[in-house]
Amino acid sequence: MRLLAEGLSARRGEDLIFNDISFSLAAGEALVVTGPNGSGKSTLLRVLAGLLRAESGRLSIENGPSGFAHPHELSHYLGHRNAMKRELTVEENLSFWQRFLGDSPGGSGIDLSAAAEAVGLAGIAQLPFGYLSAGQQRRMAMAKLLVAYRPIWLLDEPTAALDVSADRLFAGLVAAHLDHGGIVIAATHQPLGIAQPKTLQMKGFTH
Numbered sequence: 001m002r003l004l005a006e007g008l009s010a011r012r013g014e015d016l017i018f019n020d021i022s023f024s025l026a027a028g029e030a031l032v033v034t035g036p037n038g039s040g041k042s043t044l045l046r047v048l049a050g051l052l053r054a055e056s057g058r059l060s061i062e063n064g065p066s067g068f069a070h071p072h073e074l075s076h077y078l079g080h081r082n083a084m085k086r087e088l089t090v091e092e093n094l095s096f097w098q099r100f101l102g103d104s105p106g107g108s109g110i111d112l113s114a115a116a117e118a119v120g121l122a123g124i125a126q127l128p129f130g131y132l133s134a135g136q137q138r139r140m141a142m143a144k145l146l147v148a149y150r151p152i153w154l155l156d157e158p159t160a161a162l163d164v165s166a167d168r169l170f171a172g173l174v175a176a177h178l179d180h181g182g183i184v185i186a187a188t189h190q191p192l193g194i195a196q197p198k199t200l201q202m203k204g205f206t207h
């Protein structure tokens, strides 16, 4: 499978945020997106996730499962916010996402307790999400990546609020995903433990 972006540009309101962004990622490859605040990293990820329409350009999947034309149909999106309901327990949140997302062809998610264990938080799945510390909440948001299988992970500052051990743990999850033929696109200034990522430096758009 290959994810192709060709000549993407995006607009927020009146402003062109970036222009003519192209890259190609094969299974097992990662792209690390860097650039100053406001240069358009989050906007690019939201375009890839199908949450914003590109102003121009083309996104496609080559040699992927049949019937999936746009990368967002095969993607997990982990944004700045964790997308969990504070009043629901950790388990209820993860269970919702597991059922809502379902598995993409080619893999299956792991069960909720295994996912909680994989992010180092076994034993607190019955607590309301809102009771967790900021770092624990981020770890639980990572568990969402594991409970439903998606070959493409779109990660926006994934390690914000994480301590050193969670950083390492997350690097391990990313490495395992790539080893299994996944694709990762991450906006981050942290190394993420990816051996040789492709890089994309966003510069912003001066007009």
Ligand SMILES: Nc1ncnc2c1ncn2[C@@H]1O[C@H](COP(=O)(O)OP(=O)(O)OP(=O)(O)O)[C@@H](O)[C@H]1O
Pocket (backbone or CB within 6 Å): 012, 013, 017, 035, 036, 037, 038, 039, 040, 041, 042, 043, 044, 202
């Ligand atoms: N909803 C919106 N309406 C209008 N402009 C927006 C909107 N959201 C973001 N922008 C603008 O788009 C530009 C790019 O923002 P974006 O969040 O993509 O940058 P970023 O590189 O991810 O920044 P950071 O490193 O601070 O997270 C900024 O100038 C921002 O003000």
